[in-house]
Amino acid sequence: GDSVTQMEGPVTLSEEAFLTINCTYTATGYPSLFWYVQYPGEGLQLLLKATKADDKGSNKGFEATYRKETTSFHLEKGSVQVSDSAVYFCALSEKAAGNKLTFGGGTRVLVKP
Amino acid sequence: EAGVTQFPSHSVIEKGQTVTLRCDPISGHDNLYWYRRVMGKEIKFLLHFVKESKQDESGMPNNRFLAERTGGTYSTLKVQPAELEDSGVYFCASSQDWASEAFFGQGTRLTVV
Numbered sequence: 001g002d003s004v005t006q007m008e009g010p011v012t013l014s015e016e017a018f019l020t021i022n023c024t025y026t027a028t029g030y031p032s033l034f035w036y037v038q039y040p041g042e043g044l045q046l047l048l049k050a051t052k053a054d055d056k057g058s059n060k061g062f063e064a065t066y067r068k069e070t071t072s073f074h075l076e077k078g079s080v081q082v083s084d085s086a087v088y089f090c091a092l093s094e095k096a097a098g099n100k101l102t103f104g105g106g107t108r109v110l111v112k113p
Numbered sequence: 114e115a116g117v118t119q120f121p122s123h124s125v126i127e128k129g130q131t132v133t134l135r136c137d138p139i140s141g142h143d144n145l146y147w148y149r150r151v152m153g154k155e156i157k158f159l160l161h162f163v164k165e166s167k168q169d170e171s172g173m174p175n176n177r178f179l180a181e182r183t184g185g186t187y188s189t190l191k192v193q194p195a196e197l198e199d200s201g202v203y204f205c206a207s208s209q210d211w212a213s214e215a216f217f218g219q220g221t222r223l224t225v226v
Contacts, residue, residue: 004155036217043117044156044204044217089156098169099211100146103156 002027002097006090006104013080013111021075021107023064023090031092033057033066033073034101038087047075047088080111115139117218119205125224131193134221138187138207144168145188146208146215147180151201159203162188163211195225 006023013019025031035047035057048057053068062077073090090104118137126132138145147159159178160170164185173180177196182188192199202222206215 041219043219044206046214049214091156095211098161099208099215100158100161100169100172101148101156101206101215102158103148105155106150106153 002031002092002094002102004090004092004102004104006088006107008105009087009108011107011109013109015082015111015113016079017111019075019077019080019084019109021088021090021109023073023075023104025071025073025090025092027071027092027094029094029096031094032099033064034091034093035062035064035073035075036089036091036103038089038106040086044089080109082111082113085109085111117205117207117216119203119218119221121221122219123222123224125226126195128197128225129194131191132195132223134190134192134203134223136188136190136205136207136218138205139209139216142207142209142216143185144208144211144213144215145182146206147188147190148204148206149201150204150220151198156204159190192223195223197225199223200225 032051034049037047048059050057050066120135145162150156158172161168162182202220206217208215
């Protein structure tokens, strides 16, 4: 079955540091890939997505590129802020599976001033 | 426009008791999904409604869990009787159609003691 593996946290960074969260996946078909974010006290929010190979999703300074050859969708941000402190989830969905989401375990990121 | 709303936000119950979680999707969203995150692990799919019909309930852990969506509006997820391993955060999400972005609620944190 489908699965998503992402690096475990917590990841602690200083403000303006570079952030990378690794995500790899296993899927039977051609999935769409997502990054969701959960800020403290809030629900899950879609951060960015990519629907086919070589697509780059971007939002709020975050980027991730759909790499079919390495089955990866790593999340990056060049300069993090304290407000980026949250839990980040990598996920995939497949049309054939009704677009239900398969999530990774989540990575907690803490940005210190 | 109101987002996805879940009630209650927190629930603490004793083992063997019954708990009912409620989800109000975004108005007009035919697709409704339930997920849960147990013990800080990955978020796992429970089931998917299209209007009032169960499209996919492959993620329901056992027959102690019962989900309903009468009239195709709000949904309830009942756990009866609750066990310790049911503790976790239960998320609901809705989307307009199967290809659209799914919007998540804030989740219900269930603690079984």
